[in-house]
Amino acid sequence: MGKSVLAVDDSKSILQMVAFTLKGAGYDVGEAENGEDALAKAKGGSYNLIITDLNMPKMDGLALIKALRGEASYKFTPILMLTTEAGDSMKAKGKELGATGWLVKPFDPEKLLEVVKKVIG
Amino acid sequence: MSSGVSQFFEVFFEETAEHLADMERLLLNLSIDYPDGEELNAIFRAAHSIKGGAGTFGFRDMTVVTHVLESLLDRIRKNELAINREMVDLFLEAKDAIDMQLAGHRDGSEVDQGVIEGVCQRLEKIALASGAAVAPAVKGKKEEALAVDKQLSTYDITFAPAADTFCRGIRIESLFRELSGEGTLQATADLSAAPPFTEFDPESCYCRWTLQLTTSASEGTIRDIFEFVAGDEELHIRIATLDPGYGLFADAPGAPEAKSAADVMSSETLMGRRAYDKNETAPGAFGRRQVQGEQESSIRVSVPKVDRLVNQVGELVITQAMLSQMMGGFDPIQYAHIHNALTLLERNTRDLQDSVMSMRMVPISFVFSRFPRVVHDTAALLGKEVELKTYGETTELDRGLIEKIVDPLTHLIRNSLDHGIESPEVRAERGKEPVGTITLSAAQQEGKIVIEVADDGGGLNREKILAKAREKGLPVHDAMSDDEVWQLIFAPGFSTADVVTDVSGRGVGMDVVMKNVKSLGGRVQIRSTLGKGSSFVIRLPLTMAILDGLTVRVGSQVFIIPLNVIVESLQPRIEDVSTVSGKGQVVNIRGDYFPLLPLHRLFHIAGAMDRPEEAILTLVEAEGEKFVLMIDELVGQQQVVIKSLEANYKKVDGTAGGTILGDGTVALILDMGSLLTLSRSGPTPAVTSSAPAVSHAEPILHAFS
Numbered sequence: 001m002g003k004s005v006l007a008v009d010d011s012k013s014i015l016q017m018v019a020f021t022l023k024g025a026g027y028d029v030g031e032a033e034n035g036e037d038a039l040a041k042a043k044g045g046s047y048n049l050i051i052t053d054l055n056m057p058k059m060d061g062l063a064l065i066k067a068l069r070g071e072a073s074y075k076f077t078p079i080l081m082l083t084t085e086a087g088d089s090m091k092a093k094g095k096e097l098g099a100t101g102w103l104v105k106p107f108d109p110e111k112l113l114e115v116v117k118k119v120i121g
Numbered sequence: 122m123s124s125g126v127s128q129f130f131e132v133f134f135e136e137t138a139e140h141l142a143d144m145e146r147l148l149l150n151l152s153i154d155y156p157d158g159e160e161l162n163a164i165f166r167a168a169h170s171i172k173g174g175a176g177t178f179g180f181r182d183m184t185v186v187t188h189v190l191e192s193l194l195d196r197i198r199k200n201e202l203a204i205n206r207e208m209v210d211l212f213l214e215a216k217d218a219i220d221m222q223l224a225g226h227r228d229g230s231e232v233d234q235g236v237i238e239g240v241c242q243r244l245e246k247i248a249l250a251s252g253a254a255v256a257p258a259v260k261g262k263k264e265e266a267l268a269v270d271k272q273l274s275t276y277d278i279t280f281a282p283a284a285d286t287f288c289r290g291i292r293i294e295s296l297f298r299e300l301s302g303e304g305t306l307q308a309t310a311d312l313s314a315a316p317p318f319t320e321f322d323p324e325s326c327y328c329r330w331t332l333q334l335t336t337s338a339s340e341g342t343i344r345d346i347f348e349f350v351a352g353d354e355e356l357h358i359r360i361a362t363l364d365p366g367y368g369l370f371a372d373a374p375g376a377p378e379a380k381s382a383a384d385v386m387s388s389e390t391l392m393g394r395r396a397y398d399k400n401e402t403a404p405g406a407f408g409r410r411q412v413q414g415e416q417e418s419s420i421r422v423s424v425p426k427v428d429r430l431v432n433q434v435g436e437l438v439i440t441q442a443m444l445s446q447m448m449g450g451f452d453p454i455q456y457a458h459i460h461n462a463l464t465l466l467e468r469n470t471r472d473l474q475d476s477v478m479s480m481r482m483v484p485i486s487f488v489f490s491r492f493p494r495v496v497h498d499t500a501a502l503l504g505k506e507v508e509l510k511t512y513g514e515t516t517e518l519d520r521g522l523i524e525k526i527v528d529p530l531t532h533l534i535r536n537s538l539d540h541g542i543e544s545p546e547v548r549a550e551r552g553k554e555p556v557g558t559i560t561l562s563a564a565q566q567e568g569k570i571v572i573e574v575a576d577d578g579g580g581l582n583r584e585k586i587l588a589k590a591r592e593k594g595l596p597v598h599d600a601m602s603d604d605e606v607w608q609l610i611f612a613p614g615f616s617t618a619d620v621v622t623d624v625s626g627r628g629v630g631m632d633v634v635m636k637n638v639k640s641l642g643g644r645v646q647i648r649s650t651l652g653k654g655s656s657f658v659i660r661l662p663l664t665m666a667i668l669d670g671l672t673v674r675v676g677s678q679v680f681i682i683p684l685n686v687i688v689e690s691l692q693p694r695i696e697d698v699s700t701v702s703g704k705g706q707v708v709n710i711r712g713d714y715f716p717l718l719p720l721h722r723l724f725h726i727a728g729a730m731d732r733p734e735e736a737i738l739t740l741v742e743a744e745g746e747k748f749v750l751m752i753d754e755l756v757g758q759q760q761v762v763i764k765s766l767e768a769n770y771k772k773v774d775g776t777a778g779g780t781i782l783g784d785g786t787v788a789l790i791l792d793m794g795s796l797l798t799l800s801r802s803g804p805t806p807a808v809t810s811s812a813p814a815v816s817h818a819e820p821i822l823h824a825f826s
Contacts, residue, residue, distance in 0.1 A: 010166075011174050013133035020129070049375075055169050069374070078375030080367075084173070091368075100376050101369035106176030115367045119375070 003120050004028035008038040008052035021109040035059025039067050049120045050079045069098040078119045133174050134227045140167040144216050149493050161198040183222045189244040190215050202251050215240050278332040279357045284325040299346050304336025434477045435762040439781045441470045446783035485563045486514035499538050512562035518570045529634040533574040533657050541578030575656035581649035607647035611635040668763050672756040675720045676729030679788040686793050688740040695734040708749050716748045718800050743793030775799045
């Protein structure tokens with residue numbers, strides 16, 4: 001059974017790139033452009049990993065992480081934040097809310113695969 | 122940067138263009154004194170998104186500019202910095218700069234680095250002046266250069282000190298302090314080896330660490346720091362990549378370490394940790410994953426594909442018309458079922474054509490959206506205060522029209538700004554509000570698109586226009602109606618401006634407006650009241666692919682005359698036609714004389730009527746001139762699908778495309794402007810060679826023989 005990843009980013013081009021990269025490596029990928037849609041998608045499906053941008057309209061990344069951790073089915077699902085270099089305070093906040101780790105933006109598709117593999121195999 | 126991402130460039134370009142447009146719109150709308158928090162956030166997010174995308178797809182130059190802009194916007198939205206008019210204007214300039222960079226990447230157009238530098242410098246100046254350190258852009262060239270020079274490496278260090286480490290008087294903190302002194306240190310602790318609290322020995326070290334140290338120091342130097350602390354079993358050092366660019370919190374939910382521990386245990390016994398697994402293994406859960414379809418209300422289709430579809434449907438309409446024509450000869454009662462089927466086919470084809478044509482329709486907001494900026498900048502330049510009001514942005518018009526209507530509208534708006542709206546002082550004198558209003562509206566009316574540019578300025582000055590016209594030697598008289606006087610401003614080189622300003626007034630605009638509108642098959646109407654304002658109304662056909670035309674016959678050739686240029690058709694009396702030496706024939710219609718264009722001579726059609734009094738004359742108007750076409754017979758009026766002659770054969774003077782009629786005949790669509798030119802250059806051999814298609818008695822472009 002393939003693993004599935006939910007990618008959340010308000011930038012369509014980045015979302016497409018992430019989906020393409022992960023699908024190419026055999027993962028199923030769901031896409032959402034903001035926290036609200038992501039939460040709905042997550043609840044309606046079953047993902048092994050959530051990768052989310054932090055800065056989005058309609059419920060940002062941190063709020064999404066908090067909401068996901070409040071869902072029984074996502075209490076222990078790995079959640080990775082996409083942060084910008086100067087996002088140290090965000091990393092700390094994310095960690096507080098239960099994020100599993102972070103990936104710095106901008107990132108290589110190869111790097112993305114490496115991290116995803118590391119986290120969910 | 123991996124080359125695999127280039128396929129997403131197109132989407133990134135479109136996205137960025139949208140973000141830039143949003144930024145501009147929001148900045149223009151922003152109230153300087155009471156800026157709306159949500160709007161500030163939105164502006165910041167737009168810049169932030171552009172930066173993120175530009176970085177991901179490797180457009181470094183855009184990252185650099187957006188970075189400074191973004192950090193300023195971030196501080197403004199957090200209320201750490203107050204926004205003012207100067208900043209808004211600078212941000213708009215920055216938006217223009219990024220637009221230029223974007224165009225450079227997308228179309229290969231030139232990018233003026235001087236402008237970019239200038240904008241960056243001014244942005245940085247504001248940042249520094251307000252006391253912020255300007256952090257270098259993400260992974261700026263300088264940082265990477267440093268990395269290469271001093272050869273920074275990142276080491277992954279696992280450090281598992283022996284349990285008695287504390288007893289040997291070793292302070293782990295000082296170790297870490299030393300390591301941090303060598304570079305950037307990240308440490309995550311692992312307490313999995315710790316026993317339950319009741320069995321905890323405070324003098325033992327149960328802690329393990331994974332460290333990442335980015336440093337220019339050598340591995341040897343690092344090992345030295347651990348010299349007395351850890352032997353080989355306890356310390357592992359290896360070089361990681363230049364900067365992993367990611368990290369995992371060791372004790373976070375979902376982290377791989379936690380997962381591997383859980384893997385060992387069976388799924389039933391370990392609750393909580395494997396809750397998410399439970400969902401997957403539950404009966405019926407397998408493949409239950411619903412990836413909800415995106416609730417997209419639109420899809421992206423390439424323009425050539427749509428155009429191809431439009432073309433194919435056009436062909437279908439022609440074929441269906443042919444069928445209908447053929448069936449005309451069959452007894453309607455005997456073949457009633459075929460007739461019925463054909464009627465149904467005709468209806469279906471028309472519906473299909475309507476649907477397909479509607480795919481070419483684009484909301485006029487595409488055109489309107491650029492004008493707030495034009496008005497903002499131009500009004501500022503002229504020292505006037507002007508507000509732009511738009512209505513009917515959702516009105517749709519054909520794609521082909523969209524691009525061509527931009528210039529005429531821009532000129533009309535500039536004209537209103539320059540000559541229409543008065544300066545605040547003059548307006549005050551006249552008892553008007555200091556802020557002038559330009560209204561831009563669009564609507565569909567009686568099968569046409571109606572676009573209006575109106576202003577509440579000074580209106581057109583009839584006397585001035587008449588005086589200027591007389592100066593230019595144009596035929597005018599005082600009894601001319603207002604409408605006729607207003608039309609004078611469309612004459613080439615006409616301008617009543619006292620001073621030629623930078624914006625307009627050179628008199629090259631209005632005639633071009635008229636020409637452009639006419640070439641789209643439309644007309645311009647002017648209304649004006651001195652002191653109150655003016656209104657310019659453009660009427661356009663809904664589409665450029667279909668034309669309403671009058672089918673006419675000259676000899677054995679069939680032509681189509683676009684309905685919108687026809688004034689009237691008549692049969693002249695012999696005494697109305699006279700010959701002017703050296704200029705050909707003219708026709709007297711109710712006191713006015715119009716030149717006669719003998720189509721049969723222009724196109725070398727044998728067997729056509731030669732005497733005007735026996736033929737039919739159609740009075741047409743083009744580019745401000747009226748003239749008469751001589752034709753044999755009026756065949757009918759119909760909507761035709763325009764096919765390009767140029768694309769399928771070659772450019773033929775005097776025509777603007779062709780069409781295939783129901784009986785298979787090819788009919789050329791006449792182009793008035795080009796006919797005029799053709800008639801002036803006379804029926805010379807050059808004319809013959811350029812119109813070979815109609816120089817034979819038998820039409821050679823017959824689809825069916």
